[in-house]
Amino acid sequence: MSESLIYELSSPGRRGTPTPKLDVPEAELPAGLVREDLPLPEVSEIEVVRHFLRLSQLNYAIDKGIYPLGSCTMKYNPKINEVTARLPGFTGAHPHQPEGLAQGALRLMYELQEHLAKIGGFAGVTLQPAAGAQGELVGVLIMRAYHRARGDTQRDTILVPDSAHGTNPASTSMSGLRVVQIPSDKRGNVDLDALRSQVCDRVVGLMITNPNTLGLFEENIEEIVGIVHGCGGLVYGDGANMNALIGVVRPGDIGIDVMHYNLHKTFSTPHGGGGPGAGPVGVAAHLIDFLPDPVVVREGTDAEPHYRFHRPSQSIGRVRSFWGHFGILVRAYTYIRMHGSEGLRNVAEHAVLNANYLRCRVRDTYHVPYDRMCMHEFVAEGRISGTGSTAMDVSKRLIDYGVHPPTMYFPLIVHDALMIEPTETEPLRTVDAYAETLLRIAEEAVSDPALLHEAPHVAPVRRLDEVQAARTPVLRYRRQP
């Protein structure tokens, strides 16, 4: 490893690029501007190039191989998105540019709002939230504002099933509301009796992840919506998993009042590095006036349309500086237009097919506790009975085979969980190879348990002390003495 650290390559006086001869009079730099004590590496151009290329190759990416990280929808990101996001008219646009000079960008935002509204079955959409979790917060604030505007001010509780994504209770707490957890039943659905026992006039609404974090479609979703609406509450749908539903189910049709989309999951923005993303929120007609400021509206005639920003009459206010993460909006727009409605339906159908195929190939070896038709992902138990091997061991061993492990130890309602989401963009032979690797690792767990306990063996770093890494992270390079 050490030869890949650029500091170790440094030798005094070496330069990457020559600076041109001065053609202006020499002047003193203001004091304090130049720090003499910074130990910057002195290296040549080729060493810099190789350093960064080597670093990039140490990393794993969807462009390198399958990345079945459940709940994250690590699908292939079409390169055409990068072309459109780099069009000079978009990259050169300034957030303070007058509306009249940014009509192309506004039109794109307007049309994206319309497409997302149509896909989700909603009356209005905001593109402002910068991530799924921020979309959730915005959605909860909209629900709260709706009740307050009606004088229904005693409502202070959000119901959250235990199969929800962890951001759901977090967003609720951030908005100052109380979380009440609803258990799941044996089939992985919301326990209806438990739900009925909790609905009352204190309930702002229910936040439901559908498909839930078990990868299962909520079989009683219409009844659930009815129960919550029956007490005057609203239903928030976590739409981060729209990859399973797109073009097939419109959550608005089921009675979901508000939902966020994850553009960086379903609509193909690279997100392995942790952002930026975008979490637009769609709402039913009765919530449209509460959307954040601004939304884009269209005026004028069909022949001569004009687009402008608009503040909804009872808006919850601004949630993001300027106009959201515009580059992500361009990518999502491109993705939607490239696929068309047929193509988007295909996305969902193949995502579900790939996940079910993989589930059926491994379920005799890795126990699947809620073993029914899944959506875009499924959850198996990672431990291999009678061997002492855990989900952690299996995941680390997958790294030795050059593929990315699934999400681990989530959801909490499955012991030793492996949450596997192959996505629609993986070809059959890649899904087959992943299944065979998982099966082979299960055999190794029997024949050579130490191989798993000590994995990974061939990765740039061995098994890390994850507790130590989180408690006392080393965030910068220190030159060895």
Ligand SMILES: *Cc1c(COP(=O)(O)O)cnc(C)c1O
């Ligand atoms: C990813 C995800 C979120 C949160 O989205 P971020 O963009 O990471 O904030 C919320 N709910 C579900 C179900 C998710 O998979």
